[in-house]
Amino acid sequence: MAKAVVIGSGIGGIAAAIRLAVKGYKVTVLEANASFGGKMTQFTLPGGYRFDAGPSLFTLPHLVDELFSLAGRTPQDHFRYQRLPIVTQYFWPDGTRLTAHASAQEFAQEVERKLGVPQQQLQQHLQKVARLYHATAHTFLHKSLHKLDTYLSADVLKTLPALPELGLTTTMHAANARAFTDPRLVQLLDRYATYNGSDPYQAPGTLNLIPHLEFNIGAFYPEGGIYAIAESLVKLGEELGVTFRYREPVQEILTQGSRATGVRTAQGVYEAETVVSNMDVVPTYRKLLPHQPAPETTLRQPRSSSALIYYWGMARQFPELDLHNIFFSQDYKREFEHIFRKETVADDPTVYVNITSKYTPSDAPDGHENWFVMVNVPHNSGQDWEALIQKTRESVLRKVSQALGVDLAPLITAERVWDPKGIEADTSSFAGALYGSSSNNRMAAFLRHPNFSGKLKGLYFVGGSVHPGGGIPLCLLSAKIATDLVPAASATVTA
Template identity: 60%
Template sequence: MPQQKAVVIGAGIAGIATAIRLAIKGYQVEVFEANSYPGGKLSEIEQNGYRFDAGPSLFTMPQYVDELFTLAGKNPRDYFSYDQLDIVCNYFYEDGTRLSAYASTQQFAKEIEDKTGEAASAVINHLANSRDIYDITNHVFLERSLHRLQTFLRWDTVRSIFRLPQIDAMRTMHKANSASFKDARVVQLFDRYATYNGSDPYQAPATLNVIPHLEHHFGAYFPHGGMYSITQSLVKLAEELGVKFTYNSTVNEIVVDSKRVKGIKTKDELIAADTIVSNMDVWFTYKKLLGKHPALHPQKTLSQQRSSSALIFYWGIKKTFPELDLHNIFFSADYLAEFDHIWKKQTLYHDPTVYINISSKLKANDAPEGCENWFVMINVPSNNGQNWDNLIAEARAYILSKLSRLLDEDISKLVETESILDPRSIESKTSSYKGSIYGTSSNNRFAAFLRHANQSSKIKGLHFCGGSVHPGGGIPLCLLSAKITADMIE
């Protein structure tokens, strides 16, 4: 029997992982990537002696990366290494409060009690609830397809369904956190986890309180070569397994005949394939690559609310700040107003919450000596035609003013190099519709069930992976989407 040919559209982290899994299953695999580099959002930027990880900066659940090497019979440490963080993140508040989120639950709880007066037991109980939500949802709703009958015929699925009230889907995240904690600063800290998948804690279900468990049980890590080394190591593995990567090659069409995939069209040729996996945002997959087949589009799914986007400044800072660590959050004084501006007004708030990632804290050669590489990000709405040039200028002024005040230093005088990524460029560089980072939002309590499936119900041989489909965005979920997708392909 001749070897089956699989084409993967897009070399994002999920596309690379799917290619690896299909190669291990015996497929001939070719990955087509429009950019000149792999990784999608998980790429890097170099400028004037500074190196920045361009996109995802928090690394959790490293076992999902290790698993790919183990499946291929390789030692993960021969390709990729990482260290666990003792402090996950530093938090800065407008009232002068500073908190360190220690990886250790006991240390973290004590830190919160010492700094805010919130009982340590409240933190421990909240994280125990986070663990329970994970235990109910993980093996059933994150590691398997929700769109196949056999998933719901398994005993562990039935058992989880009986425990569904425990995942707290009927309350918003903010209401649940307000019930758990008395101190507004602690509520705000735990509300922040909604932004991990581009959602609003005042709308999203409290089920998202599963996320803290990933940090405080499994831990947060830093790859020795920076986040981009995840991409590099997986591409190396894929190539060793015979996967072919074709860069600077935009796919223009998925060829379908009698509701079955036949291949893809690029500018130069028609490539036949038995199986096609799209790592492109599902919206663009249908609207651009399957534009000739509107009757096959899942219109209801494609009209769902998009996740938020991001505005990122990559700043080379000619000074070091001992009070900052790898991950740092400077909170808005009015979180509700900030999210109302993002979601209801579709614009920016004058006092945004600012995230700063500084990889040179752990990888010194990412910045010149005596300097730091600041990845400075705020959450923003997806692109709906706003005047982004004006908004970027306003946001830059807001951020510099806020950081200068809270760090007691004029940050504007320290910026010696700058690049900017906004919703428009996120869309153009990563084919993320409207620049939404996580596909659809999770502001609906049924969002987990409404994401697009990992295979088409109307086109045989067409599959999907990545942050715009089940189970969602972020590195761990993208890697799980690759697992679910590859397991579906016989």
């Protein structure tokens, strides 16, 4: 059988392994950590609190279902999820509270009730976003931006008329501020820049398509939490014959002439016709391909933001909170200036709280909740993270306690922290940036590394640091794009 090696078992690597196995390859996945998942791991804290360590939002679930279908399985027999009736609970410093219902119509009605924005105005905005998404997604998200075939496909005929409305020449914030006058709604829409680690005051207006995923398609929750995505897909991969080897970091990608021929680890050499790197593209070149010319323009693109995450076991339940909750800062522009220009954390950061025990009660003891508390922060560039962890913790407790009218500090019974240095060490994400490079300029999408090597045949790239970007859906799409470029193996896997 033709052989393939996948470096890293993040969600992109797992998906690539499954797709290659279906194409007839004998696949080996090599993972430096003790288990699979990359950022999509889980852990428990004393007292019976379970946490998903990284990603917490799940959209476009059909991309997971597709992997089971490709393997001849019925997706619902192996992986189940439900659509959320409420996407997010929003809290503003002025005391405004808003429930973002999953239905675009209900969301627009709530915005009219709470913010005074005519519901028809928001509904028309979301309809426009849906139209532009459907006109452009197959060109910009489902195919390589670095292949001529993409621009010669029929999908481009749908994309071209939509280009003038995409906001390529303006920023997210400028576009949102033109569309709506209420600063709270503008802030709510601006926050979608953080879904790929960017700044709404710099990122192009094209990112305003992101809300379509939540309000026109839906946000979802997998049975058992986000970790269940990786867990179910690894099981599928194993059923297809994929071998997962843990605690075995790759030391070098082997080459001969202009072709990748396999990889080397401390345990030996794995020869392969196809090598797929799910490792961040920067350490892939710097550590695994030190003797090959690197695409410096790409590797030196500005990094995305990172995260400072507090995992708290809370000795109380909060019925006013849901799975996803946002506590906004007073001055959003100042917050992003601190992240991307000053490379630090503002005194009044926006706080995201994810509570999976709302949907999986066993994730916390009776009467308790498991709080995943996240603040967007800069990537690691040598900051004093110990000081920032303490300072930000105080800001978060002060802010959320005031919003809920409860002193939260005495309720914390268990705690763990993940900062950019830890994220970098645990996941090989360069500088702890969650999404590789940021999207803070109009050419950012085209400057992302392609899903294939232009120098070495047989070498491909998946994951959040390459096209089309970070987050669960885009990582799954990166695996599809990359493996579609891989020729079918001569042997066939029996599903």
